[in-house]
Amino acid sequence: MKFAKLIRRNLFRNKVRAILTMLLLAVIFFFVATLLAILDNFENFSNAGEGANRLVVQSAISLANLLPYAHEEKIRAIPGVVDTAKLQWIGAYYKEKTNFFANFAVDVDKMSTVFDDYKVDPKDLAAFAADRRGALVGKDLMTRFGWKVGDRITLKRQIFPFDPELTIRGTFVHPVQTTTLFFPMEYFQQSMGNPGQVGTFWVKVKDPKQMAAISQQIDAMFKNSDYPTETFTEKEFQSNFLSMMGNVKLLFTAVSSCAIFMVILLAAITMSMSARERVTEIAVLKAIGFEQRLVLGIMLTEFILLTVIGGALGSVGAHYLYSVVDMGKVTQGFLQNFGIHAKTLAICLASSAAVGLIAGGLPALRASNLRVVDGLRRVV
């Protein structure tokens, strides 16, 4: 590129202006990248059980209604079902209400069959199975609260009237559910006076192609019982949780679009200023034989470079910030495994280039279309 130097010099001809514009873009794209990453994070959450071939059976009435144990045997008897497990969301917290994390009562003996995507050391699993009040804890949750295997912890009640008192017996690794805690279903049932009811059954299916059919079969089976069910794939189940928050996607997209629109307007002002300032210069370039298209190309390259540098500063900066700062801790567990992915980076860079093109298009076009005599005659 023999014009690289020309572009570079023009880019910084007014240092303050260039830096301010880049900063503006950096701030806005940092923000946009963050919003997109939060959306990504939510989506990731609903992909937690990908490839695990699990269905979730809950009460058709609502998640707050429980289902009787008797349902489980009937579900397990369906051909194509590998195994089932009872799982109950406890919603307890550790010390402070803001220490929010997922905790469940689970059938301990089903960890290896139904929840086989949770990687547990066999020794840990045996120790967990042997303790009526044991806990199996995600690695990240251990670090978050500074727990060690063997620690005794007490969780505080929120939904059910008992405070789980547990001993940590082991840890597990999972690609998404890194801050989950499990404890034995028997402990929950005993504390509640053995109601023989549970919130959800998790059904491991052999063949993913059968999942839809089995799900319909389960719901049909209990349709006319006192406890009708609704069966979801794990993905649907998780995204139901997200849809409960309201239309987050629409909100975030709207806010991001407004932010980018604002940047386009303000960048356009800077660029038209910068184009107006060098009218004479451009006239000279054209006079010495630069074609109109070349002038346009050079100016647009400069403007796009300006916005892309800003956008890159913001989004790549966000990427590094979030890889250094533990957002799980900052947001008290609201965002887990938070980070800016390559896809988000690409979107941000492309949008910042678009900002340069849209904002700089008209000024560049007008400047390059100028007649040489007019340009030379004009006093700026």
Place this chain on the structure above:
Amino acid sequence: MIPIKYNIGNLTARRVSTLMTILGIGVVIAVMISMMALQNGVNSAVVSSGSKDNLMVMREGAAAELSSWVTKDAFRIIRAMPGIAKDNSGAPEISPELVIIFKIPKKDDPKGSNVLVRGVTPMAFTMRPYVKIIEGRMFRPGVNEVIVARRIRDRFVNTALGDTFQFGSTKYNVVGVFDAQATAFDSEIWCDSDFLGQARKRDAYSSVIVRPVDRAAFESIKAGIQNENRLKLDVKSEYQYYADQSNGLAGIVILVAIVTFFMTIGAILGTANTMFSAIASRGRELATLRALGFKRRTILLSVIVESAFISLLGGIAGLLLALPVNAISTGTTNFVTFSEVAFNFRINPQVALTGIVIALLAGIIGGALPAISAARMPITKALREI
């Protein structure tokens, strides 16, 4: 002091870029105001419900009415306590309430959301006089009649006056629509508590609301219930109960904070940039003013005034842009009660003022740097510039 007329003249001389700046800042402020309106709406729909004068009795350790139950025996014990206010007819102001979640299909989502259904007695209306029926009539006791909050009717299927919806094995007839002045009850369906208990096979209440005669009675009833070990009940003010639920909406607070922070920085950088452009194009003019004897300080002030003025206009434009969101009614889920919170975006004077003040501040801060550089401009150099 340089007359303001000079600044206004400048703004009109550079009409296009002035308009673009105003619009740019306007968009920023509009987003900010909308987000604050959202928070405000949610707040009034959850947090600022309930009276400080009412006591709310729930099971020990229950975070929400849903996970609480109060037996009918316990209700009778509480009703017999001294110090409870009496209504005009002499009945004690104590309201037993049964709260159950119904999953009802939404107009924009056939899978539906959870709605709180509250079984009440007529006393509930005496104790919450702001709950008013605006269409149809009151439900009759003992039958499958319900009244629906206007905001729920607008968003859910088969919940308008005259409609019937089914839940479990029971059909419910909508005989009335009510308005609860943007409190939590505006996200609920109300019906007779005995009927709801039979239909859902529940033989206990979820909570009991009590109005004591005065502050002393408030404390004595509270202590009386808490010290009665048989009851295993907890007491707080009704207001406190709803205020505690704000935990379930922490996500919105974080979001509003993030948006406001970034948008403010955006507005500051935006104005700074425009003002730099504005003074750059009139270096000679400013130098002439200096040469005429205007002080550096005066120039500084003049640029800041201009910047503040332009962002004030931006703030007002933003408010105008944001006004239409005021009518939007939407919903989210309260993760303490796991049920729908219907709310309106609410732009109140405080939100509007905050937006405009932020715009003004952004203008002053953003204008400061260009103003300093304008004031420092060497006269001779600037005059020589073409």
